[in-house]
Amino acid sequence: AQSVTQPDIHITVSEGASLELRCNYSYGATPYLFWYVQSPGQGLQLLLKYFSGDTLVQGIKGFEAEFKRSQSSFNLRKPSVHWSDAAEYFCAVGVIKAAGNKLTFGGGTRVLVKP
């Protein structure tokens, strides 16, 4: 079975500083990888996804992520953080490109942004 690990439970960054959130997955074949953001009391919004092709994926809100097969990682980055980026971030893996695909989520990383 697939699994996802987000090693950092909390990260605090200063506004304007860069941000990197780590995600490691475990799966025997090529996974479908996702990053979601959740604001307090809200549902999840998709930031970006990787299915195949270019391993550097651009998403919304200035985020990008890089798929590294050798490291089983899909880390999320943003060059300059805004106060509105304070939220919970979830990495997820899906294994089948089909309607029955189930996502497995990591434990999440809470991002706090200092003024």
Added chain:
Amino acid sequence: GAVVSQHPSRVICKSGTSVKIECRSLDFQATTMFWYRQFPKKSLMLMATSNEGSKATYEQGVEKDKFLINHASLTLSTLTVTSAHPEDSSFYICSAFKISDSAYEQYFGPGTRLTVT
């Protein structure tokens, strides 16, 4: 876009009563919807996969008689928490699956906060 709504957004009920939560895909048809449960400061836990016109598939450890799922149409799935107890208090999130040439992803609803007193 692809919008998924949930109703109600918040509900408080007394122990022993049942509560129904609706999940609707507003601008697309979804043959598959998912129901998740999220505990405070925790990740999402998949409860069940809801398939239009057929029985839901429950994850291990989820009581199907307690969490009744009905997916009667391509745009609506409902989750009914029967005989609710305080330990059922949680944030319930649904998602709907959309497949097209340019999209293959789950779209999440805004969630429903259930509090059982």
